[in-house]
Amino acid sequence: xxxxxxxxxxxxxxxxxxxxxxxxxxxxxxxxxxxxxxxxxxxxxxxxxxxxxxxxxxxxxxxxxxxxxxxxxxxxxxxxxxxxxxxxxxxxxxxxxxxxxxxxxxxxxxxxxxxxxxxxxxxxxxxxxxxxxxxxxxxxxxxxxxxxxxxxxxxxxxxxxxxxxxxxxxxxxxxxxxxxxxxxxxxxxxxxxxxxxxxxxxxxxxxxxxxxxxxxxxxxxxxxxxxxxxxxxxxxxxxxxxxxxxxxxxxxxxxxxxxxxxxxxxxxxxxxxxxxxxxxxxxxxxxxxxxxxxxxxxxxxxxxxxxxxxxxxxxxxxxxxxxxxxxxxxxxxxxxxxxxxxxxxxxxxxxxxxxxxxxxxxxxxxxxxxxxxxxxxxxxxxxxxxxxxxxxxxxxxxxxxxxxxxxxxxxxxxxxxxxxxxxxxxxxxxxxxxxxxxxxxxxxx
Amino acid sequence: xxxxxxxxxxxxxxxxxxxxxxxxxxxxxxxxxxxxxxxxxxxxxxxxxxxxxxxxxxxxxxxxxxxxxxxxxxxxxxxxxxxxxxxxxxxxxxxxxxxxxxxxxxxxxxxxxxxxxxxxxxxxxxxxxxxxxxxxxxxxxxxxxxxxxxxxxxxxxxxxxxxxxxxxxxxxxxxxxxxxxxxxxxxxxxxxxxxxxxxxxxxxxxxxxxxxxxxxxxxxxxxxxxxxxxxxxxxxxxxxxxxxxxxxxxxxxxxxxxxxxx
Numbered sequence: 001x002x003x004x005x006x007x008x009x010x011x012x013x014x015x016x017x018x019x020x021x022x023x024x025x026x027x028x029x030x031x032x033x034x035x036x037x038x039x040x041x042x043x044x045x046x047x048x049x050x051x052x053x054x055x056x057x058x059x060x061x062x063x064x065x066x067x068x069x070x071x072x073x074x075x076x077x078x079x080x081x082x083x084x085x086x087x088x089x090x091x092x093x094x095x096x097x098x099x100x101x102x103x104x105x106x107x108x109x110x111x112x113x114x115x116x117x118x119x120x121x122x123x124x125x126x127x128x129x130x131x132x133x134x135x136x137x138x139x140x141x142x143x144x145x146x147x148x149x150x151x152x153x154x155x156x157x158x159x160x161x162x163x164x165x166x167x168x169x170x171x172x173x174x175x176x177x178x179x180x181x182x183x184x185x186x187x188x189x190x191x192x193x194x195x196x197x198x199x200x201x202x203x204x205x206x207x208x209x210x211x212x213x214x215x216x217x218x219x220x221x222x223x224x225x226x227x228x229x230x231x232x233x234x235x236x237x238x239x240x241x242x243x244x245x246x247x248x249x250x251x252x253x254x255x256x257x258x259x260x261x262x263x264x265x266x267x268x269x270x271x272x273x274x275x276x277x278x279x280x281x282x283x284x285x286x287x288x289x290x291x292x293x294x295x296x297x298x299x300x301x302x303x304x305x306x307x308x309x310x311x312x313x314x315x316x317x318x319x320x321x322x323x324x325x326x327x328x329x330x331x332x333x334x335x336x337x338x339x340x341x342x343x344x345x346x347x348x349x350x351x352x353x354x355x356x357x358x359x360x361x362x363x364x365x366x367x368x369x370x371x372x373x374x375x376x377x378x379x380x381x382x383x384x385x386x387x388x389x390x391x392x393x394x395x396x397x398x399x400x401x402x403x404x405x406x407x408x409x410x411x412x413x414x415x416x417x418x419x420x421x422x423x424x425x426x427x428x429x430x431x432x433x434x435x436x437x438x439x440x441x442x443x444x445x
Numbered sequence: 446x447x448x449x450x451x452x453x454x455x456x457x458x459x460x461x462x463x464x465x466x467x468x469x470x471x472x473x474x475x476x477x478x479x480x481x482x483x484x485x486x487x488x489x490x491x492x493x494x495x496x497x498x499x500x501x502x503x504x505x506x507x508x509x510x511x512x513x514x515x516x517x518x519x520x521x522x523x524x525x526x527x528x529x530x531x532x533x534x535x536x537x538x539x540x541x542x543x544x545x546x547x548x549x550x551x552x553x554x555x556x557x558x559x560x561x562x563x564x565x566x567x568x569x570x571x572x573x574x575x576x577x578x579x580x581x582x583x584x585x586x587x588x589x590x591x592x593x594x595x596x597x598x599x600x601x602x603x604x605x606x607x608x609x610x611x612x613x614x615x616x617x618x619x620x621x622x623x624x625x626x627x628x629x630x631x632x633x634x635x636x637x638x639x640x641x642x643x644x645x646x647x648x649x650x651x652x653x654x655x656x657x658x659x660x661x662x663x664x665x666x667x668x669x670x671x672x673x674x675x676x677x678x679x680x681x682x683x684x685x686x687x688x689x690x691x692x693x694x695x696x697x698x699x700x701x702x703x704x705x706x707x
Binding site for chain 2: 082083109110114117122
């Protein structure tokens with residue numbers, strides 16, 4: 001491994017937290033109490049980063065991932081030198097260009113040409129260097145025709161393009177990128193990625209802050225995973241991204257679980273309403289519960305292949321819906337049914353015992369009904385579940401609409417409502433590299 | 446202090462571009478455009494002339510024609526005052542830049558001072574024309590770079606000081622307006638310094654004001670045509686250098702807090 005370009009050791013960053021009273025502090029009161037300097041010392045602090053250490057080798061691409069508020073952008077600002085660590089040390093070798101906000105500092109009233117000059121010089125380019133790369137900047141931004149118009153007449157896309165073009169042509173040794181690729185149209189994003197790839201080929205160091213895990217796995221060598229300002233994981237991109245995804249899925253799991261409990265409780269409080277007239281119409285999907293309760297669905301569990309309760313699944317897994325029901329008095333006219341709905345209310349699948357010709361004979365006391373879906377071939381998304389016990393003519397005993405849900409997580413971002421089992425094959429002149437070994441992640445281990 | 450100068454010299458291309466942007470952007474979109482740089486001082490002059498020749502006529506013999514005397518002081522004063530009031534808010538106004546781009550922030554107040562210097566220099570030919578018209582233009586006008594330099598150092602120092610401090614104490618922006626107003630009257634712009642008797646407390650107070658010496662020097666070089674205020678100008682230079690050192694020191698001390706507080 002070559003000598004590291006960025007070295008962070010025990011970096012801690014505390015921000016002063018603005019209590020309301022602090023904002024009201026005035027020069028006058030500071031002078032009266034003689035606390036001009038004391039006033040500049042923070043009283044309440046917020047720790048954005050705590051004891052973060054890492055090294056980035058020359059020529060490598062390093063990503064920082066984490067949820068919102070985990071301290072990623074703070075870290076980037078520290079590496080850029082805009083702010084300094086409260087504790088610990090951070091050193092960067094070579095010229096740094098930070099794509100933190102594209103076109104920060106553009107003045108709306110003056111032309112693109114002058115803004116390019118000022119922006120480039122602000123990023124550290126000399127006048128001579130600017131002359132050399134001016135044409136390249138304008139061509140990259142594709143703004144040759146508009147370069148003499150005031151920047152206020154630019155569309156936001158043009159603005160971003162110009163900002164990116166300047167930042168990338170500063171020819172830094174270390175490039176810092178903060179989620180800026182999310183802007184711009186497909187073609188320009190493509191172009192930016194190509195430019196970044198070119199940077200990597202030329203052996204420049206890149207530090208990335210992003211939510212796009214696909215990009216991380218594709219482009220980055222090492223990953224730092226931050227959570228609430230602390231290091232949660234560090235190292236090989238694939239390994240860290242995997243554990244991050246597992247963690248995120250775990251969080252969603254807990255969220256879905258608590259929500260389904262809350263929804264069920266809410267529905268319990270307002271029982272036996274009539275079915276809404278528009279029920280069944282797609283797009284008008286409203287959660288609720290109704291029915292006579294002669295047969296009552298007392299609990300619902302979503303189970304995986306090993307009978308463990310789960311709310312997050314990966315495509316292809318087995319999902320079992322387990323209903324525990326009770327009939328106060330014996331009934332002989334009963335049907336059990338389920339429906340799966342996508343988040344927008346589109347019915348993905350629905351069936352019941354009557355449709356499938358199970359002849360009901362008798363239901364009395366406690367019982368458990370299980371429906372096992374072998375191979376959940378769904379695309380990523382949240383799915384709502386309808387569960388019902390009703391008469392053959394449709395009169396509901398107990399209808400639970402959308403009170404239970406589960407989530408399918410997938411690293412393949414395919415679309416639609418159903419994922420047929422499929423396989424690509426190519427022959428003849430088509431040459432494609434197979435995707436990097438992904439393997440669906442394991443959840444709930 | 447030396448590090449501040451080194452930084453400003455190293456980033457001079459940026460400072461130059463920002464000053465020219467400032468000048469261009471200010472009048473962009475207005476009908477008169479650059480002409481405003483000339484019209485502004487003229488209108489200001491017109492107002493004061495109206496007040497002090499019609500409403501409250503000033504008949505002191507050594508400063509007639511009064512409007513011309515006024516012009517000699519008010520032009521540099523406008524530079525001083527506009528520089529300070531603009532630079533006190535400039536860091537807050539550019540918060541986006543300071544938070545997102547790494548560059549030496551002292552460039553910003555410096556640009557305020559230099560852009561207003563440019564306005565001053567654009568107004569100067571008009572003043573010289575008026576002086577020539579009144580037959581008052583003397584050789585002493587070639588010495589003008591000296592008071593300009595002294596004023597530049599003083600203004601820069603104060604601009605650095607105020608801009609950094611205002612980030613922490615926003616009230617300064619409001620107070621400053623009134624302080625500058627008072628300062629204007631405490632500087633012999635609309636009256637003659639020479640007319641205030643030696644030894645009086647008022648004279649003593651005026652002597653403590655560095656801008657007094659700068660303005661008096663301008664008036665001597667432009668209006669009177671003979672210069673003997675060298676000692677005063679030198680004192681103003683000393684105060685200016687001190688102000689610059691203090692401003693650069695404070696700015697450097699507060700530098701790290703700027704991205705978090707603006």
